[in-house]
Each structure stands twice: as C-alpha cells, then as structure tokens.
Amino acid sequence: MDSSLLFGITMLAYLLATACYLGLLLFKGKGIGRLGMLLAAAGAAVHTAALGLRWYESYQIGIGRAPLTNMYESLVFFAWCITLVYLALEFRFKVRIVGAFVMPFAAVAMAYASFSDRMDSQISPLIPALQSNWLIAHVVTCFIGYAAFIVATGLGVMYLLKESAGDREGTHGITGSLPELKVIDDLIHRTIIFGFLWFSGGIITGAVWANEAWGTYWSWDPKETWSIITWFLYALILHARFTRGWRGRRIAWLAILGFFVVLFTYFGVNYLLSGLHSDG
Amino acid sequence: MTTTTKHPIISLFASVQLALFLLFLLASTSIIGTLIPQNNQPAYYVERYGHKAAQLLQVLDIPDMYNSWWFLGLLALFALNLVVCSAERIPQVIRSLRRDGLEVLPEQLTKFPIRGEVILPDAPAAAWERVDSVLKNKGWAPRHVDKQDGRLFFAERGGWTRFGVYVVHCSILIILAGALAGSSSVARRILNNPGFAFKGSIMLPEGESTDHILTFKTGERIDLGFALRCDSFTIEYYANGMPKTYRSEVTILDNGQPVQETAIEVNQPLTYKGVTFYQSSYQPYQQYRVSLQKRGTALTTATLIQAAKQVDWPEGGISYGIINRETQGEVTRRLKIWLTDNQGEPSVFWLHPNQEAVIERPSGTYLLTIRQMYATGLQATRDPGVWLVYGGCLLMLIGLSIAFFLSHRRLFVFVTPSEQGSRLLLAGDANKNKGGFEKTFEELRKALEI
Numbered sequence: 001m002d003s004s005l006l007f008g009i010t011m012l013a014y015l016l017a018t019a020c021y022l023g024l025l026l027f028k029g030k031g032i033g034r035l036g037m038l039l040a041a042a043g044a045a046v047h048t049a050a051l052g053l054r055w056y057e058s059y060q061i062g063i064g065r066a067p068l069t070n071m072y073e074s075l076v077f078f079a080w081c082i083t084l085v086y087l088a089l090e091f092r093f094k095v096r097i098v099g100a101f102v103m104p105f106a107a108v109a110m111a112y113a114s115f116s117d118r119m120d121s122q123i124s125p126l127i128p129a130l131q132s133n134w135l136i137a138h139v140v141t142c143f144i145g146y147a148a149f150i151v152a153t154g155l156g157v158m159y160l161l162k163e164s165a166g167d168r169e170g171t172h173g174i175t176g177s178l179p180e181l182k183v184i185d186d187l188i189h190r191t192i193i194f195g196f197l198w199f200s201g202g203i204i205t206g207a208v209w210a211n212e213a214w215g216t217y218w219s220w221d222p223k224e225t226w227s228i229i230t231w232f233l234y235a236l237i238l239h240a241r242f243t244r245g246w247r248g249r250r251i252a253w254l255a256i257l258g259f260f261v262v263l264f265t266y267f268g269v270n271y272l273l274s275g276l277h278s279d280g
Numbered sequence: 281m282t283t284t285t286k287h288p289i290i291s292l293f294a295s296v297q298l299a300l301f302l303l304f305l306l307a308s309t310s311i312i313g314t315l316i317p318q319n320n321q322p323a324y325y326v327e328r329y330g331h332k333a334a335q336l337l338q339v340l341d342i343p344d345m346y347n348s349w350w351f352l353g354l355l356a357l358f359a360l361n362l363v364v365c366s367a368e369r370i371p372q373v374i375r376s377l378r379r380d381g382l383e384v385l386p387e388q389l390t391k392f393p394i395r396g397e398v399i400l401p402d403a404p405a406a407a408w409e410r411v412d413s414v415l416k417n418k419g420w421a422p423r424h425v426d427k428q429d430g431r432l433f434f435a436e437r438g439g440w441t442r443f444g445v446y447v448v449h450c451s452i453l454i455i456l457a458g459a460l461a462g463s464s465s466v467a468r469r470i471l472n473n474p475g476f477a478f479k480g481s482i483m484l485p486e487g488e489s490t491d492h493i494l495t496f497k498t499g500e501r502i503d504l505g506f507a508l509r510c511d512s513f514t515i516e517y518y519a520n521g522m523p524k525t526y527r528s529e530v531t532i533l534d535n536g537q538p539v540q541e542t543a544i545e546v547n548q549p550l551t552y553k554g555v556t557f558y559q560s561s562y563q564p565y566q567q568y569r570v571s572l573q574k575r576g577t578a579l580t581t582a583t584l585i586q587a588a589k590q591v592d593w594p595e596g597g598i599s600y601g602i603i604n605r606e607t608q609g610e611v612t613r614r615l616k617i618w619l620t621d622n623q624g625e626p627s628v629f630w631l632h633p634n635q636e637a638v639i640e641r642p643s644g645t646y647l648l649t650i651r652q653m654y655a656t657g658l659q660a661t662r663d664p665g666v667w668l669v670y671g672g673c674l675l676m677l678i679g680l681s682i683a684f685f686l687s688h689r690r691l692f693v694f695v696t697p698s699e700q701g702s703r704l705l706l707a708g709d710a711n712k713n714k715g716g717f718e719k720t721f722e723e724l725r726k727a728l729e730i
Contacts (some may be wrong), residue, residue, distance in 0.1 A: 023478060044392075062519075091524075124522070125518045126522070127522065128525055128546035129547070130545040131546070131547055137662045194684075196680070197677070200676060204673040204676070204677065207673070208670065211666065212547055212548075212549065212660070213558070214558060214560070215323055215479065215560075215659045216479065217659075218459070220318065220346040222314040225310050225314045226314060227308045227348075228307075228310065229310050232303045232307035233303075236303040236307070239296060239303070240300060244296060244300070
C-alpha cells in the first residue's frame with residue numbers, strides 16, 4: 001500500500017460525502033446526512049494517514065521532508081484543511097448541511113490534484129531555498145487560513161440561497177433545511193475571523209522565512225502582494241462589520257468575492273504571474 | 281459625543297469610512313504591480329507597452345510602484361488614519377470603562393439583552409451572602425451598593441480586552457516604523473548615513489576577501505569595518521541532479537585577525553556586527569584546482585589549471601590535463617582527465633569534481649582530486665528595523681486574538697426582598713460573542729438557584 005492509493009480512497013470518500021450532503025440538501029434525509037458526515041470524517045482519517053505515509057515514504061527514498069512543497073502536495077493539504085475546518089465547524093455548531101456547500105471544494109481540490117496534467121505527484125527533493133524549519137509553520141498557517149476563507153465562501157453561498165428563497169418556501173423547499181439567516185451570518189463572521197488570524201500568521205511566518213533565506217522580509221513579489229491584497233480585503237470585511245454594522249447579504253457577497261481573491265493568490269499568481277513562489 | 285466642535289479634517293481622519301476607502305485603494309492599486317513587471321529598464325516598458333504608455337507608466341512611477349510617492353503616500357495616509365482614529369477612540373473606551381457599573385439604575389437592568397430571575401427562600405441578608413459567594417466561586421469579583429429598594433451587585437471581566445483592536449492598530453504602526461528604520465532610502469537621504477541600513481551584494485572569488493559591499497540600485501560602496509574571506513564555495517547535488525546545498529565557507533577578519541570561521545548556506549545566514557550575509561548566487565570560473573599526491577612519498581602539488589592544456593609535474597614525473605568536460609550551464613559536472621608518466625598507454629577517465637581518483641601507473645600510484653573554482657555571491661544586509669517588524673508582527677497576533685476571541689462581560693445582580701424571601705434580578709452584557717456569554721450567564725443563574 002502506498003500513499004497515492006490512500007489519496008485515491010480519500011478523493012472517492014470526499015466525492016461520495018459531497019453526493020450525500022447534496023442528498024441531504026435535496027431530500028432532507030437525516031440518515032443520508034449522517035452518512036455524508038461519516039464519509040467526510042473517514043476520508044479525513046484516511047487523508048491524514050496518507051499524508052503521514054507520504055512523509056514516511058520521503059524518508060524511505062532518502063529525501064525526508066514534509067509533504068507540503070509542491071503544487072500537488074499543497075492542493076492535497078488544502079483539501080485536508082478544508083475538510084478539517086468543516087468538520088470542526090460541524091462538531092462545534094451542529095450544522096451538518098454546511099457540508100453541502102463546503103465538501104465540493106475539498107472533493108474538487110483532490111480530484112484536480114489527482115487528474116490535472118499540471119500536477120506532478122512525484123516526491124522530489126527540496127531545493128536549498130525550501131530547506132527551512134519555517135516551511136511547515138508557513139504552509140500550515142496559510143492553508144488553515146485559506147481553508148477557513150473557503151468555508152466562509154460556502155457559507156456565503158448558503159446565505160444567499162436561503163435569502164433568495166425568502167419566506168416563500170418556508171420549511172418545505174430545499175432551503176427549508178438551512179439554518180436561520182442570523183445563524184449563517186454569525187458562522188460566516190466566525191469563520192472569517194478564524195481564517196484572518198491564521199492567514200495573518202501565514203503572512204508573518206512567510207516574511208520571517210523570506211528574511212532568513214533572502215535577507216528581506218518583504219519584497220512585493222506577486223505572491224506576497226496578492227497575499228496582502230487578500231489580507232486587506234478581509235480586514236475591510238471585518239471593519240465593515242464591526243464598525244459600519246454590515247451584515248447578511250453584503251458580507252455574504254464579500255465572502256464569495258474573497259474566494260476569487262484567495263483562488264488567485266493561491267493559483268493565479270503561480271500560473272499567470274512570475275515570481276519566487278513557484279511551489280503553491 | 282463632542283464631534284460638533286472638531287475640525288472637519290480631524291473627523292475625516294478619525295473616520296472608519298476613510299479606513300475602508302484606503303484599504304480598498306491599497307488592495308486594488310497593489311494589483312497593478314503584480315501585472316506590470318517591476319524594476320526593469322525603461323527600454324523594457326517601451327518595447328512592451330509602446331512609447332506613449334511607457335511614458336505614462338514612468339510618470340506614475342509604475343515600474344517601481346511600491347516605492348512610488350503615491351503608494352507610499354497612501355500608506356502614510358493609512359498610518360495617519362490609524363493614529364487619529366485610535367487616538368480619538370481610546371479615550372472613549374477608557375471613559376466607558378471608568379463608568380461604574382454600580383451607578384446603573386435598577387430599572388435599567390430590565391433593558392439588558394441578557395436577563396434572568398431567581399427567587400430564593402432566604403431573607404435578603406442571606407441572599408447577599410449567597411450571591412457574593414457564588415459569584416466569587418465562579419471567578420468574578422463582585423462589588424455592591426445599597427439602592428433604595430435593594431442591593432445591587434456588579435462584576436465585570438475582560439474590560440481590558442476592549443483595547444485588543446488598538447493593540448492591532450498599534451502593531452501595524454510598529455511594523456511600518458520598523459520598515460522605515462530598515463529602509464536604505466531613509467538611511468541615505470534623511471539620515472545621510474548609508475551604513476545605517478542597506479541591502480547590497482558582493483561577488484567574492486574563492487580565496488579572496490573584501491572589506492566592503494556594493495548596494496543594490498545605487499551601487500554605492502559601503503565599508504563593513506571588517507573583512508570577509510571566502511575560503512571555498514561548494515554545490516552539492518541530489519542523485520537526480522537537483523541542487524541540494526550551496527555552501528560558502530567563510531572567515532571573518534577583524535583588524536586582520538580571523539575571528540570567526542563559519543559556513544553560509546541558503547536559509548542559514550551569518551550575522552556579524554549587525555550585517556547579515558546571505559547565500560544568494562554564485563559564479564563558476566572555467567578554472568580548476570588540481571591536488572595531486574604520489575602514494576608512499578611526500579610528493580604533493582596543488583595547481584590552478586584550465587581545460588585543454590597539458591600540465592607537467594616534473595617532481596612527480598607525470599603530465600596531465602583536462603581533455604573533456606560535461607557541463608550544466610557554466611557548472612562543470614564531470615571532467616575527463618588524461619594522465620601519463622610516459623610509460624605505456626596514458627590513463628584516461630571521467631571524474632566528478634571533489635571526487636578522489638586513484639591512478640595506478642607503472643611508476644607508482646597517484647591520488648588526484650579536482651575542483652572547479654567559484655566566486656560566491658553573497659547578499660549583505662543591515663536592517664536595524666527588523667526586530668521592530670518582528671515585534672509588531674507578534675503584537676498583531678496577540679492583538680487579533682484578544683480582539684476576536686476575548687470579550688468584555690458585565691454582570692449585575694439586583695437583590696430585593698419578596699414575599700417568598702428574596703428576588704434576584706440578573707442582567708448582563710458582552711461586547712462580543714454574546715452566545716458564549718449567554719451560556720455562562722445561564723450556568724450562573726442555575727448556580728444561584730437552590
């Protein structure tokens with residue numbers, strides 16, 4: 001058994017979990033929702049084992065490094081973070097239906113990592129610039145932040161869906177199973193502050209690392225610049241909420257806008273712009 | 281509020297609208313510099329965007345936009361906004377914290393968002409005891425005052441957390457101050473002391489030393505006040521050919537005396553007297569150092585040679601040379617060596633740099649190693665602001681945690697006599713995470729019941 005097989009099982013589990021959650025959304029069957037949650041949790045467990053195994057495999061081939069250092073690995077780690085942030089949210093706030101809006105992201109990330117031509121799943125050794133103790137701290141903090149922002153996006157979509165149905169459908173339509181608007185709004189806010197704190201940590205660990213490696217903590221490299229743009233955007237959302245009292249639909253739209261900015265910071269910069277940060 | 285007496289400029293800079301607008305402007309203009317490549321020669325922009333557009337770009341400083349007057353101006357406005365906004369709000373927070381909860385009128389308690397009621401069979405004096413001990417038990421420090429129809433207890437927690445957001449604002453200012461302190465432009469133009477903060481580099485051939493570096497951009501010479509010698513530079517490779525390590529063995533010479541010998545690698549810089557040296561590049565030379573030894577004798581030699589030139593070592597009785605090379609760019613990965621002692625066929629073999637070859641010849645056994653000569657490219661930085669920046673970053677994380685996850689909670693208990701004994705009216709509020717406080721409040725209410 002090797003890690004790629006386990007990643008394959010993970011992808012399958014996430015896809016099935018997504019299907020179950022959509023089933024929960026459409027048919028409101030409690031059983032199918034529980035099955036979705038169990039699949040997501042089992043997928044996360046296999047995923048964790050696969051990450052550990054890949055780390056171990058890297059030692060076996062004499063490279064020995066954390067599995068966080070190229071686009072493939074970062075995408076796989078991204079899916080792991082999204083799933084864990086979602087599961088934590090579900091565990092803490094008992095909102096299973098959120099899975100229907102979040103697990104698709106995890107499933108797509110896994111599928112894209114597995115099937116895209118752009119992805120190289122080989123374990124290759126680390127170039128000197130990446131050989132640093134800051135690597136793990138930087139990647140982990142950034143991706144927890146990213147994942148939380150993605151979950152906030154899913155919640156934003158959920159909010160708008162629920163709102164657009166209004167009172168028309170009551171508890172009968174597909175939006176009937178969604179939580180109250182006030183609850184979703186509160187969840188969006190909590191997810192964003194959680195993500196903002198981790199993402200700030202991600203930028204800071206990145207800056208410290210850059211200073212160790214290149215002698216400058218900030219060089220306005222496209223990746224750095226887009227990360228600060230992302231940071232400005234979420235700072236703006238938080239201020240709009242805290243001090244201007246923005247709630248509900250506006251924040252939901254901003255959370256969705258955040259998705260595109262996060263996506264560009266994560267992927268767009270690497271594929272469309274040039275810079276130091278070619279590893280995801 | 282006394283806003284009516286304020287100067288309109290001050291109220292503008294104290295406003296959150298301006299902060300939102302500046303955040304938006306900073307975020308959106310930052311995009312420009314990621315789409316238009318930065319810090320290229322003027323000709324590059326002409327070629328890429330045409331004459332007219334290139335001229336416009338130059339006028340707006342777009343080719344170096346993050347150091348342009350208008351972008352730095354935006355950052356300065358942002359900093360000013362933070363200062364004025366915080367300076368205006370902090371006194372308000374202090375005033376609201378000074379307001380004594382015991383001055384609240386009992387009838388106001390019914391308007392609090394979180395409320396509860398407990399009826400105790402005890403007489404008021406016993407109920408006071410109970411309220412006091414239960415609150416203390418739960419970690420609150422209640423004070424009380426006697427009002428007209430009963431006794432009011434008040435306790436609060438986390439008042440200081442209201443400053444969390446200002447800790448974050450302050451941390452941003454500290455980071456900006458650190459960036460200013462470490463800016464080479466500030467050191468050069470304002471302090472007139474380029475040695476105070478600089479970024480520069482030096483290309484140092486193996487065996488040579490330097491007592492100065494040249495700054496980026498301006499190419500200014502900065503004296504280090506000590507010397508740095510490159511003893512050797514080596515590249516190690518993984519089996520698949522990827523570079524594994526770039527390492528410069530260096531010696532610091534202070535007053536001509538070697539004081540420190542160390543290795544500089546990527547991610548492992550060297551700091552001496554405030555100047556930090558980073559491994560940043562290298563330059564291979566088409567020159568090789570050959571070390572030869574005749575086994576069983578004291579005969580050794582070390583010589584610098586070039587490719588395709590025959591070299592004689594008369595003491596050792598041999599001639600040798602490099603007759604072919606395998607290269608990757610300018611880096612030599614393998615060398616084909618030719619060696620003869622003029623007895624029989626010459627030895628011809630491939631060898632990696634830094635690998636030892638043992639050559640059996642009729643006249644004896646020879647040990648040969650060969651290495652390519654390099655210059656190491658070191659970046660040298662002096663940044664006195666970096667600890668301010670790091671301190672600011674740490675403070676920001678602390679401030680964000682306070683601002684997001686801790687709240688100011690206030691609790692009131694008003695005890696009045698009733699027919700059954702005593703009636704406790706509970707009220708409370710929290711500035712954040714009301715849901716969390718509601719739970720605590722409910723637990724407290726249950727604890728007060730018998």
